[in-house]
Amino acid sequence: MKHLPKHLQPRWRYLGVEIESWPDADFGRRALQRELWYAAQNLVGDAGSADLDLTVLRFAFEDGLGSALVRTRRGRTDSARAVIASLSTVDDDPVGVRVRGTSGTVRACEEKYIRRASEPSEQRQVAFDGDERTAVVRDGRVDVATDDGFSGATDLDLQ
Amino acid sequence: MYAAVHARPDGQSTVARMAQTASRYGYDGIVVRNHGDCAATFDAEEIADEYDVAVVEGIEVRASDPSRASGLVGNHRSSKTIVAVHGDSVAINRFAVEQPAVDVLAHPTRGDGDVNHVLAKAAADHGVRLEFSLHDVLHETGGTRVRRIQSLRKLRELVEHYDVPYVVSGDPHSHLQLRAPRDLIALGETIGFSPDQIETGLREWAELTERNRRRQSDAFVEPGVWLDDE
Numbered sequence: 001m002k003h004l005p006k007h008l009q010p011r012w013r014y015l016g017v018e019i020e021s022w023p024d025a026d027f028g029r030r031a032l033q034r035e036l037w038y039a040a041q042n043l044v045g046d047a048g049s050a051d052l053d054l055t056v057l058r059f060a061f062e063d064g065l066g067s068a069l070v071r072t073r074r075g076r077t078d079s080a081r082a083v084i085a086s087l088s089t090v091d092d093d094p095v096g097v098r099v100r101g102t103s104g105t106v107r108a109c110e111e112k113y114i115r116r117a118s119e120p121s122e123q124r125q126v127a128f129d130g131d132e133r134t135a136v137v138r139d140g141r142v143d144v145a146t147d148d149g150f151s152g153a154t155d156l157d158l159q
Numbered sequence: 160m161y162a163a164v165h166a167r168p169d170g171q172s173t174v175a176r177m178a179q180t181a182s183r184y185g186y187d188g189i190v191v192r193n194h195g196d197c198a199a200t201f202d203a204e205e206i207a208d209e210y211d212v213a214v215v216e217g218i219e220v221r222a223s224d225p226s227r228a229s230g231l232v233g234n235h236r237s238s239k240t241i242v243a244v245h246g247d248s249v250a251i252n253r254f255a256v257e258q259p260a261v262d263v264l265a266h267p268t269r270g271d272g273d274v275n276h277v278l279a280k281a282a283a284d285h286g287v288r289l290e291f292s293l294h295d296v297l298h299e300t301g302g303t304r305v306r307r308i309q310s311l312r313k314l315r316e317l318v319e320h321y322d323v324p325y326v327v328s329g330d331p332h333s334h335l336q337l338r339a340p341r342d343l344i345a346l347g348e349t350i351g352f353s354p355d356q357i358e359t360g361l362r363e364w365a366e367l368t369e370r371n372r373r374r375q376s377d378a379f380v381e382p383g384v385w386l387d388d389e
Binding site: 043149154 | 167301339343348349
């Protein structure tokens, strides 16, 4: 169908979202999109979810750290924030999410709020809690593999 | 604005990791409120210097009956900056709201706990902050979440009516459960809080910290009376 005249086209806002999880987490754009839809439905219902129209446009995630660019309708960014904040897990992996900011264009959002992967993560043996353990280290963040899953630490915690 | 967190071994992340994440998320500080039986060992000053956030030592007293809770509050009052009581039964809630030594009654409506107009008035009289914990709104689903939101609404109506002091937290147990202040404000708005309420609740931790540090300093004699240097 021919596209709408410009003044009738929806106005969008783009949210730059920072995503963090444990290093063994492995999920893709589709999984995040699905969880976002569920979260929106659970928090604001079908009507609200349709209104927000959350769509994951860009997605990058590796070794427990990543980012996403999420589109929503203009004027609904606060509800979109709330829905994104209420994401607790994606594919059963617990996630930490934060909206870094919103922009009116994809490009501005990418430039301002989507950070390129800094340094690559590195796996190494660390002394943690009096034990020798395997950890994934990046940027001062240290995710230590312990007996009951991972523990979040930083370089300050390594003796 | 401060985040009140549970750190390892009570949660999954160390105090340092919580502080690092909180700093990135725009908090001014964290309150470590580990339960009494899972205390964390950490160097608050070193962590505060490294990540440029305040690190406050607190405790969440968890006891099965009021007399034990009373003893524990007394034990920790002088060593911890913030003393909270883990509210999960009516008896504990009633004890906590009548104790001026208690700073915060944490999640008073969780478990078998409940708050009514009598407890709300007592909390206001004794200056005990009631906590709005958004943890279950963030991390639960279905019927449990519906009930949590309902009890938050009831608590909010009481707090508004009797002008009870309150704090707000996301009550995270790992750095992944931490949410930025602005995201918590947006979430609060969707469940009926005003943005102002959430912000005030997050700031209240900082004000409590400042008040208690002043009280614990040598210059303090009693409320309203202190020794002046000059």
